[in-house]
Amino acid sequence: MTQPTPARGRLDASLARLACAFRGMVAHPDDSNCECHWGSAEELALLKTPDVEVDPDLLRRTYWTGDWDFPAEMLRRILPQLATALTSGEVERLGGMDHAGRTFALGGWQRWPAEQSTAISEFxxxxxxxxxxxxxxxxxxxxxxxxxxxxxxxLGRWLDAWTTATTALAHQRLAEAFGEWEYDLLRDDLPWHTWTLTDDEEEVLRTELTAWLLQHAPTRLRMADTDPELPHRLRLLGLTGPARWDDPHWPDLA
Incomplete structure (x- = not known):
């Protein structure tokens, strides 16, 4: 049996801490949603009952929904189960990662009591x-x-962690990520969808991500087992106008 990595042990401990910190939480008694589009009154009642695990479909519908009247209480209710679904890949397989991110954002968890907000941050x-x-x-x-x-x-705290993760695997993960981002970034677009940010805020993120890549990714891409064109595409991010799109390594973005 493969021994768990230190990072995996830390994650397991953080999930246990979440389960403890949010034990007994329930949705707000006055929260409701459309039975035609969300679910039944019986299902809503389950979310107002503490410490009852909900089935995966009810969990999915709950974090996909962005119009709860009391989003903080709803996030507290589903958080331990949602965290496990996130880390297992269940949420990603259902295509709901951005919806889950929105649920955290709407919950305003950074303003919660320290025991709760610290448990989420550590997770x-x-x-x-x-x-x-x-x-x-x-x-x-x-x-x-x-x-x-x-x-x-x-964005910065996550990029800072990537800066200090200097293993071959972290380099490979960066190469894989840039391979997903490159065409959007070459169009000067943020390479993922957001729910809660303005266009100006998205532009700030794109600029921050591009600057970080130009500083930290060139050496790491060369060290990774990756498409030999990726370093050239990264270099193009440092160019503007005709210097970028007239470069012989400019890709066909059609």
Whole structure:
């Protein structure tokens, strides 16, 4: 049996801490939603009952819904189960990572009592460490990063962690992520969808991501087993106008 990595042990501990910190939480008694589009009154009642695990479909419909009247209470109710679904890859397989990020953002968890907000922060940090350093990470780094940015409203803390993760696997994860981002970035677009950010805020993130890549990625891409064109595409991000699109390595973006 493969021994768990230190990052995996940290993640397991953070999930246990979440379960303890949010034990007994329930949705707000006055919260409701459309039975035609969301679910039944009986299902809503389950969310107002503490410590009852909900089935995966009810969990999915709950975090996909962005119009709860009391989003903080709803996030507290589903958080331990949602965190496990995130790290197992279940949420990603259903295509709901951005919806889950929105649920965190709407919940305003950074303003919660310290015991709760610290438990969430540690979970997000631990999950990111697994994503970057554990060979059995269930969700690709570019997918996790987009969710973390939505959930936290910040990009720099996650890039800082990637800067200090200097293993061959972390380099490979960066190459894979840039391979997903390159065409959007060459169009000067943020390479993921957001729910809660303005266009100006998205532009700030794109600029921050591009600057970080230009500083930290060139050497790491060369060290990774990757498409030999990727370093050239990265170099193009440092150019503007005709210098970029007239370069012989400019890709066909059609």
């Amino acid at each position: 997000l940090d631990a999950w990111w460490a697994v994503t970057l350093t554990d060979p059995d990470a269930e969700v690709p780094a570019h997918v996790v990063l987009a969710m973390l940015v939505e959930a936290s409203g910040a």
